[in-house]
Amino acid sequence: MRKTLLLFAICGALMVPGAEVADLSREGIDIRVTAEPATVDVARDFFVTLTFTSPAGTTVALPDLRDRFSGFRVAEDFAEDPMTDENGKTTLVSRWRLVPEPVAAKYRLAPFVVTCLATNSESRTSFCTAPVYFTPPSAREAVTGEMELNPSKDLPPLSWKLVGWIALGITGVALLVCAIWWIVKKIRETIRVHRMSPIERAYYELDKLIQKGLPGRGFYKDFYVELTMVVRRYVARKYGIKAPNLTTQEFFAELANSDSQTPEQTKNLRAFLESADMVKFAGVEATPAMADDATGRARNYLESDATRLNAAGADRVQTGEDAE
Numbered sequence: 001m002r003k004t005l006l007l008f009a010i011c012g013a014l015m016v017p018g019a020e021v022a023d024l025s026r027e028g029i030d031i032r033v034t035a036e037p038a039t040v041d042v043a044r045d046f047f048v049t050l051t052f053t054s055p056a057g058t059t060v061a062l063p064d065l066r067d068r069f070s071g072f073r074v075a076e077d078f079a080e081d082p083m084t085d086e087n088g089k090t091t092l093v094s095r096w097r098l099v100p101e102p103v104a105a106k107y108r109l110a111p112f113v114v115t116c117l118a119t120n121s122e123s124r125t126s127f128c129t130a131p132v133y134f135t136p137p138s139a140r141e142a143v144t145g146e147m148e149l150n151p152s153k154d155l156p157p158l159s160w161k162l163v164g165w166i167a168l169g170i171t172g173v174a175l176l177v178c179a180i181w182w183i184v185k186k187i188r189e190t191i192r193v194h195r196m197s198p199i200e201r202a203y204y205e206l207d208k209l210i211q212k213g214l215p216g217r218g219f220y221k222d223f224y225v226e227l228t229m230v231v232r233r234y235v236a237r238k239y240g241i242k243a244p245n246l247t248t249q250e251f252f253a254e255l256a257n258s259d260s261q262t263p264e265q266t267k268n269l270r271a272f273l274e275s276a277d278m279v280k281f282a283g284v285e286a287t288p289a290m291a292d293d294a295t296g297r298a299r300n301y302l303e304s305d306a307t308r309l310n311a312a313g314a315d316r317v318q319t320g321e322d323a324e
Helices: 002-014 157-194 198-212 220-239 248-258 263-280 288-323
Strands: 019-023 030-036 046-054 058-061 072-079 090-100 113-118 124-128
Touching: 046 058, 058 090, 198 220, 198 288, 220 248, 220 263, 220 288, 248 263, 263 288
Parallel strands: none
Antiparallel strands: 019 030, 030 046, 046 090, 058 113, 072 090, 113 124
8 A cells, every 4th residue: 555655646746737638527526537648658657537526415435447447457546535625525536557558449438337425314326427538649650561761862962052053043034034024014005005095095994994893892982983083084185184183073163164075975974973972972882783884874975975076076077078
């Protein structure tokens, strides 16, 4: 007995606190199972501690767990004297030193019966706990019979260093070529756009805006801002009115002084811009149908203005021919 007490005292002083692996509390009895180490290691002993805490006025009869451990060989066990706290709760501690069996199918504590006895009467209650499974050791690598070491040609360090520098140089050249190609492409695209007529550039900007798919992602306000700017920039380029920098009211005041629009065009353009302002500034919740309608209005304005200007140009040509 003294030898057992000394062994458990030494183990308790040297090892870190056990990891709690199960809580089997039931019927007012608190049963906690801790293990050290947390994972089963066949190269060292496995220590299991069971702590039984019963409420005031009851005691717990410790079960015999010697045949309840699977995957272990029981080396020693020790039950401490019961301890009662100031609230009358009684705590019993049962410690087990186990020797893991190599290549066991499972490591567990099988279900066991716990009996609770009343201190002032002969009544008793019993219940069966759930099984407790301990973490098994990690699986070993499969034995294939192949060579553990495959000798390969070891290039001199200078060769690997040279390969690394060559790969780095090729990568740098590729990135530089891609960057130059992208810059040239952007410059050519910018020059092409600047050479467009105002109506061609407006159509181009409108198509680019539609390709962004802002309404489909819920960015309605951003969509309306860019859509109105397409129309305003067209008016600025075509008629010389600083439309992007003016409010809607200032814009129509300038437009009225320029006599560049018909009353019908002015009416449609005002309805388009004022409905857009409701989304941009008044907090109106837009919908996909509203965005499609606004896009159609902008396109119709551009088409109608281009048609009117083409007709006016044809009339001027015809008038000149008649005069000749």
